[in-house]
Amino acid sequence: MNDSMRRATAILLVILGGAALWWAGNGAPASASANDAMVATVAAAREHAAANDPRLKGASRFEEGGWIYVHLEGDPGAMGYQHGYLLAPEIEDGFAAVSAGMVHSTRRDWEFFRKAAHEMLWPKIDAEYQQELQGIVEGLRARTGSKLDVDDIVAFNAFEELPDYYVPWLNKQQRAANAPNLKSPGNCSAFVATGSWTKDGQIVMAHNNWTSYRNGERWRIVFDIAPKSGYRMLMDGFPGVIASDDDFGINSDGLMVTETTITQFEGWDPNGKAEFVRARKALQYAGSIDEYTKIMLDGNNGGYANDWLLGDRKTGEIAQLELGLKAYKLWRTKDGAFAGSNWARDPKVLKVDTPEFDPDNKESSPNARRARWEELLKENKGKIDVALAEKMLGDHADTAQKKEEANERTLCGHVDGSPRGVKQWGWQAYYPGGAVQGKATDAAMTKEMRFVARMGHPCGGDFLAKPFLAAHPEYAWEEPYLRDMKAGPWTEFRSGQASKE
Numbered sequence: 001m002n003d004s005m006r007r008a009t010a011i012l013l014v015i016l017g018g019a020a021l022w023w024a025g026n027g028a029p030a031s032a033s034a035n036d037a038m039v040a041t042v043a044a045a046r047e048h049a050a051a052n053d054p055r056l057k058g059a060s061r062f063e064e065g066g067w068i069y070v071h072l073e074g075d076p077g078a079m080g081y082q083h084g085y086l087l088a089p090e091i092e093d094g095f096a097a098v099s100a101g102m103v104h105s106t107r108r109d110w111e112f113f114r115k116a117a118h119e120m121l122w123p124k125i126d127a128e129y130q131q132e133l134q135g136i137v138e139g140l141r142a143r144t145g146s147k148l149d150v151d152d153i154v155a156f157n158a159f160e161e162l163p164d165y166y167v168p169w170l171n172k173q174q175r176a177a178n179a180p181n182l183k184s185p186g187n188c189s190a191f192v193a194t195g196s197w198t199k200d201g202q203i204v205m206a207h208n209n210w211t212s213y214r215n216g217e218r219w220r221i222v223f224d225i226a227p228k229s230g231y232r233m234l235m236d237g238f239p240g241v242i243a244s245d246d247d248f249g250i251n252s253d254g255l256m257v258t259e260t261t262i263t264q265f266e267g268w269d270p271n272g273k274a275e276f277v278r279a280r281k282a283l284q285y286a287g288s289i290d291e292y293t294k295i296m297l298d299g300n301n302g303g304y305a306n307d308w309l310l311g312d313r314k315t316g317e318i319a320q321l322e323l324g325l326k327a328y329k330l331w332r333t334k335d336g337a338f339a340g341s342n343w344a345r346d347p348k349v350l351k352v353d354t355p356e357f358d359p360d361n362k363e364s365s366p367n368a369r370r371a372r373w374e375e376l377l378k379e380n381k382g383k384i385d386v387a388l389a390e391k392m393l394g395d396h397a398d399t400a401q402k403k404e405e406a407n408e409r410t411l412c413g414h415v416d417g418s419p420r421g422v423k424q425w426g427w428q429a430y431y432p433g434g435a436v437q438g439k440a441t442d443a444a445m446t447k448e449m450r451f452v453a454r455m456g457h458p459c460g461g462d463f464l465a466k467p468f469l470a471a472h473p474e475y476a477w478e479e480p481y482l483r484d485m486k487a488g489p490w491t492e493f494r495s496g497q498a499s500k501e
C-alpha cells in the first residue's frame with residue numbers, strides 16, 4: 001500500500017468507526033437528531049483526517065491587530081491546500097459577500113461567472129496556479145465540506161476583473177438592452193518615493209486600499225508565501241485569492257509593488273491571461289522593474305487595469321507602469337516620487353483606454369487626491385519615511401473645498417459621508433466604501449521582509465454598519481454582508497513570523 005492509499009484507508013476507518021458508534025447508540029436512524037449526530041460525526045472525522053494531511057506541514061496561522069497572518073510553503077498544490085484549509089471560514093464568508101456583489105451589480109447570475117471562469121480564464125492560467133487554485137478547493141472542502149468547486153474559486157479570484165471589465169465589454173459586444181451602467185473601479189491612494197525625497201535616500205512605499213466596506217472589512221489577510229519556485233513574498237490579501245489584489249507586496253529579491261486603479265478604463269481581451277494570475281506571477285518571479293513589466297504585459301487582458309508603482313531596493317530605482325490595454329507607459333527614476341489616486345496621465349492611455357475620464361475636473365475624487373499628493377509629497381520632500389507615510393494615508397485634506405473633511409476626495413476616503421458619491425466609479429451618494437486598510441514599508445524593511453499595516457480606515461476612524469443602514473435604506477441589500485469596520489493599530493508583520501502566544 002502506498003502512502004496515499006494508507007491515508008485514505010485510515011480516513012475511511014475513522015468515518016466507519018463514527019458511523020458504527022452512531023448506529024450502536026441510536027438504533028432508530030429515522031430521527032432528525034440522530035441524523036444530525038451522524039453528520040456531525042462524519043464532519044469531525046473529516047476535519048481530523050484533514051488536519052493530519054501532510055500537505056499542511058510547515059503552514060501556520062495567527063491573528064494580530066485585526067489581521068490574519070498565514071504562512072504558506074511548498075509546491076503549488078500544497079500551498080493551495082494550506083490556504084484553503086487555514087482560511088476556510090473566511091473564504092466561505094468572503095465568497096458569499098463578493099459573489100453577492102458581482103451578481104447584484106451586473107444582473108448576471110453566478111452560473112454566468114462560473115462559465116466565464118471555466119471557458120475563458122482557466123485554459124490560460126499557468127499550470128502552477130491551476131494547481132494552487134485546485135489545492136484551495138481541496139483544502140476548503142477537507143476543512144468544511146464546502147460545495148465550492150474550482151470554477152467558483154477562479155471566478156471569485158477574478159472579482160476585480162470579471163464584473164467591471166469583462167461584463168461591460170460583453171454588454172457592448174452583445175448590444176445588451178437595459179444593461180446596467182457598469183464602471184471600472186477606482187481603488188486606492190498610494191505613493192513610492194526615493195533619492196532626495198526620502199529621509200534616508202532609499203525607497204519608501206505606502207498604499208491604502210479603497211473598496212466597498214462590504215469587501216474591504218474582509219481584506220485582512222497577511223500572506224507570507226515561501227513557494228517551491230520563485231521568490232519569497234509578503235503581501236496583504238483577500239481570503240481565497242492568490243494575488244494580493246489591492247495590491248501591496250514585497251519579495252525576497254527586493255522588489256516592492258503597489259498600484260492604484262485607472263478610473264473609467266474601458267476594454268477587455270477575452271484571449272488574454274487573467275490579471276490576478278499575472279499580478280501574482282510578477283510578484284513571485286520578478287527581480288527587477290523590467291522583469292515585472294514583462295510579466296504584466298505577457299497576455300495583458302485589460303482586466304483590473306492599474307497604474308503600478310514599483311521599487312527595486314537593490315538599485316534604489318522606482319517606476320510607474322501605467323498599464324492600459326491598447327497603450328501603456330513606463331516612467332522610472334532614482335530621484336523622485338510617483339503618486340497614484342486612480343488617474344491616468346499618459347496622453348495616449350488617456351485617449352485610447354480611458355476616453356470618458358476628465359483629467360481637468362478638480363472636483364473629482366481622483367484629481368482632488370492627485371493635487372493633495374503633489375502638495376503633501378512636496379511639503380515633505382527629504383523627510384519622507386514610514387512614520388510619515390502612515391500619517392499621509394490617513395490624511396483628510398479636501399483640495400477642492402480647501403478644508404479638512406473626511407470625504408470622497410481625501411487620501412483616506414470616507415465616501416459614506418459624501419452626498420456626492422463618486423460618479424466616475426458608479427458609487428452613488430453615501431456609498432459605503434472608501435479606504436479600508438493601509439500598509440507601508442521602506443527599502444531597509446523590505447530587505448528584512450517586513451511591512452506595517454493597519455486594518456480599517458488608516459486615520460483610525462470606525463465605520464458602524466447598523467446606524468449607516470438605518471440612515472441609508474437604499475443600501476439595504478448589503479445588510480446580510482455589511483459589518484462594522486473598526487480600525488486596528490498600526491502593526492508590523494514580517495516573513496517567518498510566529499504568533500506571540
Ligand SMILES: [Zn+2]
Pocket residue numbers: 394395396406412413414457458459460461
Ligand atoms: Zn479617514
